[in-house]
Amino acid sequence: MSRSLNDLGQELLDAAKRVGADAADAMAVDSISHSIEVRVGKLEQAERSEGVDIGLRVFVGAGQACVSASDTSADTISQMAMRAFEMARHAPDDVNIRQATSDELSHDWDVEALQLSDPSQEPNAEELLQTAIEAEESALSVSGVVQCQSAAAGYGSRNIHLAMSNGFSGGYVRTDHGFSCVAISGTGSEMERDYDGDSRIFRADLRTAADVGRSAGERAIKLQGARKPPTGIFPVLYDERISSGLIGHMLSATNGVSIARGASWLQDAMQTAVLPQGISLIENPMRPRAGGSRPFDAEGLVVATRDIVTDGVLRQWTLDLATAAQLGLKSTASAMRGTSSPPSPGVGNLELTPGKQSREDLIRDMGTGLLLTSLIGSSINGTTGD
Numbered sequence: 598m599s600r601s602l603n604d605l606g607q608e609l610l611d612a613a614k615r616v617g618a619d620a621a622d623a624m625a626v627d628s629i630s631h632s633i634e635v636r637v638g639k640l641e642q643a644e645r646s647e648g649v650d651i652g653l654r655v656f657v658g659a660g661q662a663c664v665s666a667s668d669t670s671a672d673t674i675s676q677m678a679m680r681a682f683e684m685a686r687h688a689p690d691d692v693n694i695r696q697a698t699s700d701e702l703s704h705d706w707d708v709e710a711l712q713l714s715d716p717s718q719e720p721n722a723e724e725l726l727q728t729a730i731e732a733e734e735s736a737l738s739v740s741g742v743v744q745c746q747s748a749a750a751g752y753g754s755r756n757i758h759l760a761m762s763n764g765f766s767g768g769y770v771r772t773d774h775g776f777s778c779v780a781i782s783g784t785g786s787e788m789e790r791d792y793d794g795d796s797r798i799f800r801a802d803l804r805t806a807a808d809v810g811r812s813a814g815e816r817a818i819k820l821q822g823a824r825k826p827p828t829g830i831f832p833v834l835y836d837e838r839i840s841s842g843l844i845g846h847m848l849s850a851t852n853g854v855s856i857a858r859g860a861s862w863l864q865d866a867m868q869t870a871v872l873p874q875g876i877s878l879i880e881n882p883m884r885p886r887a888g889g890s891r892p893f894d895a896e897g898l899v900v901a902t903r904d905i906v907t908d909g910v911l912r913q914w915t916l917d918l919a920t921a922a923q924l925g926l927k928s929t930a931s932a933m934r935g936t937s938s939p940p941s942p943g944v945g946n947l948e949l950t951p952g953k954q955s956r957e958d959l960i961r962d963m964g965t966g967l968l969l970t971s972l973i974g975s976s977i978n979g980t981t982g983d
Contacts, residue, residue: 602627602649602768605669606760609653612678614762618655618685620696622761624936626650632751633725635733640726641747652936655681656696660688665937693922694939696763696896701928703899706767706892712885714754714770715799725750728776728806735810736780741821742814743781746790750776750806765897773888774800778810782817789823791816791970798886820970832966834959839972844878844949846977847871851911853920853931853942855979862982863911871911877950878906882930889945896940898930905944917942 600608602625613621627649634642652665655678662684664677720728733748751773758768777794793812795804835843847863855861863871872878882891882900894900896918904912914924917932917940932940960968977983 600669602756602758603760603766605649605651606758606766608671608674609651609678610760610762612674613653613655613681616678616682618657618678618682618762620656620762621681622654622696622759622765624652624760624934625758626936627756629719629754630751631719631722631725631753632749633722633729634747634749635726635729636745636747638730638733643722645722650936651677652938653677653681654939655685656694657682657685657688659690659692659694660685661691661694661939662688663937663939665935691919693919695918695922696761697765697898697918699764701899702763702765702897703767703893706899708769708892710885711769711883711890711892713772713798713890715772715774715801717800719754720750720752720774720800725752731806732776732778732810732813735807736778736814736817737810739780739811739814739818741782741818743784743788745810745813746779746781748776748778748810759893759895759897761897763897767893767897769892772798774798774803776803776806776809778806778813780810780813780817782814782821787821789817789820791820796888798888802886816970826967832963834956834963834966834968836968836970837956839969842972842976844947846979847878848905848915848944848947849979850982851905851914853914853916853924856914857920857923860980862978862980866911867914869911870909872906872909874909875950876906876909876952877904879904879948879950880944881946881948884946887946889947891945894928894930894940895932895934896928896930898928898932900930903929905947915942915944 605625606623609623610621629647631645650667654663662681664681666673728750729748733745736742736745753773756770760766775796779792781790783789793809797803850861850863881902884890915931916929918928921928931942933943934940
């Protein structure tokens with residue numbers, strides 16, 4: 598591609614201005630994705646994709662519209678602008694949508710400090726293949742594992758650039774390395790399946806493929822010998838791998854979209870206890886080498902560490918500019934977006950302060966109880982909280 602993402606963003610903004618848009622923002626993403634999957638020591642599937650995606654959001658009065666494309670030609674950009682303009686003209690008015698003002702915009706950020714991109718060379722197909730084979734072989738070496746459903750390794754890179762008619766322009770590169778393994782123990786009706794995997798920005802931070810494979814195999818073995826428990830009331834312990842789902846339900850209920858619509862079971866819970874005393878939930882978008890880090894949000898606002906829950910008490914909703922306006926509050930710089938959709942509030946890099954007991958302590962103290970290692974379907978009513 599001869600043009601930079603910055604140039605593409607400016608071309609999109611210029612096209613929107615020519616057709617009469619009151620304001621616009623553009624997103625351009627240059628991405629690479631490469632994955633390898635093996636089975637029984639042989640290549641099962643290989644995929645690689647490269648491409649540039651562009652998105653344009655235009656404002657016409659109190660209406661907005663988004664369009665996207667994977668073709669970056671001048672003709673396509675002109676058509677995108679015209680279509681977005683016509684769609685926005687007929688879109689329902691929303692007095693809450695707007696772009697950030699100049700004093701709200703982030704003007705100084707340090708992408709290098711966040712370490713979002715691994716400078717090492719992209720792994721080639723043979724390296725990914727050997728990583729997946731190593732994970733599979735390690736799982737099969739666990740006594741009782743009869744086969745692996747799959748073992749995979751992959752790499753991804755995204756160069757992201759955001760440009761807005763309010764003067765904001767910024768971008769960064771994010772990389773992803775990862776691998777996984779799914780092991781099966783037992784035979785016939787006694788077959789059990791479990792998995793493990795790891796994903797990091799930097800390849801050097803990954804666990805070894807052998808460790809992931811062995812863990813998947815050991816987890817599959819531990820599921821053997823299951824029996825139906827008696828009916829009763831027992832303590833329940835969530836495995837650390839799925840326990841984040843409990844917090845995920847709470848975060849959905851504190852998202853500004855749900856609050857603004859009046860569709861949240863925590864609608865009236867601000868400044869009340871939603872978690873046990875002594876537990877806090879903190880979002881840190883500035884954490885180095887972490888998947889949810891970002892130098893600015895999707896509306897160009899300054900991001901910072903924030904306490905969602907402090908000592909068990911709910912302190913903040915998760916808001917972008919639109920939901921903040923609906924609620925008469927300030928954005929928490931939580932806007933996220935893709936090329937084909939407008940910004941919406943979201944979270945990343947969450948830390949739940951730990952308790953004083955280890956997993957082993959909890960299992961010991963619960964006596965006869967239920968340890969949950971996986972879930973199927975939703976476990977909570979998002980409207981009532983039941």
